[in-house]
Amino acid sequence: MNNKIENILGFAVIALVLIFGGAFLGTQMLLFRLLAGMGFGYALTRGFMGFAGSVNRAYRTGSSKLMRVLMWMFAGTAAVSVAFLYGVDATTYNLWVNPINLGLILGGLFFGFGMTFSSCCASGVLTDLVTGLPRAIITLVFFAFGVFIGFPVQKTASWVTDSWFSTVTGEQLAGGVYLPDLFMWDGMSGYLGAVLLTALFAAIVAWIAKIYEDRKKAENKFVGVGTELDQDKVLEEAAAKKPFKLFSSDTYHMLFVRPWQMRTGAIVIGGIFLLLMGITKAGWGASTIYGMWFGKVIMLFGASSEALASFTHMPASFFEMSIFAHPVSVQNIGIVIGTLVALLLAGSFKATFTSELKIRPMQILFFAMGGLFMGFGTRLANGCNVGALYTPIANFSLSGWIFLAALVGGGIIGNIVARMTVDNCVN
Numbered sequence: 001m002n003n004k005i006e007n008i009l010g011f012a013v014i015a016l017v018l019i020f021g022g023a024f025l026g027t028q029m030l031l032f033r034l035l036a037g038m039g040f041g042y043a044l045t046r047g048f049m050g051f052a053g054s055v056n057r058a059y060r061t062g063s064s065k066l067m068r069v070l071m072w073m074f075a076g077t078a079a080v081s082v083a084f085l086y087g088v089d090a091t092t093y094n095l096w097v098n099p100i101n102l103g104l105i106l107g108g109l110f111f112g113f114g115m116t117f118s119s120c121c122a123s124g125v126l127t128d129l130v131t132g133l134p135r136a137i138i139t140l141v142f143f144a145f146g147v148f149i150g151f152p153v154q155k156t157a158s159w160v161t162d163s164w165f166s167t168v169t170g171e172q173l174a175g176g177v178y179l180p181d182l183f184m185w186d187g188m189s190g191y192l193g194a195v196l197l198t199a200l201f202a203a204i205v206a207w208i209a210k211i212y213e214d215r216k217k218a219e220n221k222f223v224g225v226g227t228e229l230d231q232d233k234v235l236e237e238a239a240a241k242k243p244f245k246l247f248s249s250d251t252y253h254m255l256f257v258r259p260w261q262m263r264t265g266a267i268v269i270g271g272i273f274l275l276l277m278g279i280t281k282a283g284w285g286a287s288t289i290y291g292m293w294f295g296k297v298i299m300l301f302g303a304s305s306e307a308l309a310s311f312t313h314m315p316a317s318f319f320e321m322s323i324f325a326h327p328v329s330v331q332n333i334g335i336v337i338g339t340l341v342a343l344l345l346a347g348s349f350k351a352t353f354t355s356e357l358k359i360r361p362m363q364i365l366f367f368a369m370g371g372l373f374m375g376f377g378t379r380l381a382n383g384c385n386v387g388a389l390y391t392p393i394a395n396f397s398l399s400g401w402i403f404l405a406a407l408v409g410g411g412i413i414g415n416i417v418a419r420m421t422v423d424n425c426v427n
Helices: 002-025 028-046 053-061 065-085 102-118 124-131 133-156 168-172 179-183 191-218 226-239 249-257 262-280 288-299 305-312 316-320 327-346 349-354 361-381 385-394 398-426
Strands: none
Touching: 002 028, 002 249, 002 327, 028 124, 028 262, 028 327, 053 065, 053 102, 053 191, 053 398, 065 191, 065 262, 065 385, 102 133, 102 361, 102 385, 102 398, 124 133, 124 327, 124 349, 133 288, 133 305, 133 361, 168 179, 179 191, 249 327, 262 385, 288 305, 288 316, 288 327, 288 361, 305 316, 327 349, 361 385, 361 398, 385 398
């Protein structure tokens, strides 16, 4: 009975978004951003995916499946992005070709370190507001604080703003290396070479990840991931075909309850990313807006937008804008709603929501530290796992691959420190 109530509520939420979203948000573009965010949230939840898990799962369980799936999602998204970029001036798009500098490396290390303690990232903390509220709230508050205090560094420090090396198109954007510039001789304006190099990088990372997993299995240190085992059962269920009935519990289970294969989630996320790029001429970002949210909280206590602008070097209008008027803010809210819809339609909202309500004092410290490191790291690297990793790689920026290397390094260090801390507390 409870599951049916949740199912009805899930469809009701979708209806309310469609009916009132456009009216209250004011523009069709904001409604699109809300729906895109819902799609991201739904796919991340239904596919048991999260960028933070690419490192944490591998270190803690030996499974590198998520890392390998993400690599092919990155490469596939980049390849299809050529359909938008080929034959046009790349600078007409808001491509995230980020500077390559000390800030990028430190930011990746900080972000990887932080996501170890909070078990999420900038987009994952939004899905966790539904699946793990206490952890997500603590992480989000300190994440937003980290972004806010990192704004002055991001805007003024030369080791964050200036790139060690750039290509012609990269220099016209934010600075950095735009891979097609390296292959202008390939007969396709550099995009053939850029796609092949991106695929090569993805293949190398996936190969290393598979070797790592195989080694863990050989050492009997592979424990696997529960959600990945659930996804494997999907294949078994699909093999046992039953007579199709449109109006049946089996059909509903297939459409709304059965976990997606990870690759299905990756295809949906990649598809939404491409829609976003085609319609907005920009990629997926999530973290900058947290600084605005934090600033708005400060303004409730009497701070002026001008004072915040003076400290952060961000425009005063950035803090004056409604959270329902900024496209990325609306999109982030959509991620939370999409996660809620996924759980309601699956009838698992109550069980999931209540599963992480109790936390220990030590965890509060961990989540706060994780959020702070991640938030500040995003300002050094000019983005998070979507803004400094996924979008730059899909936009053919070399910075995304450098951020990935730093992220993995920071994640390994973070897991080692977290394990030593826990062991010392127990002993």
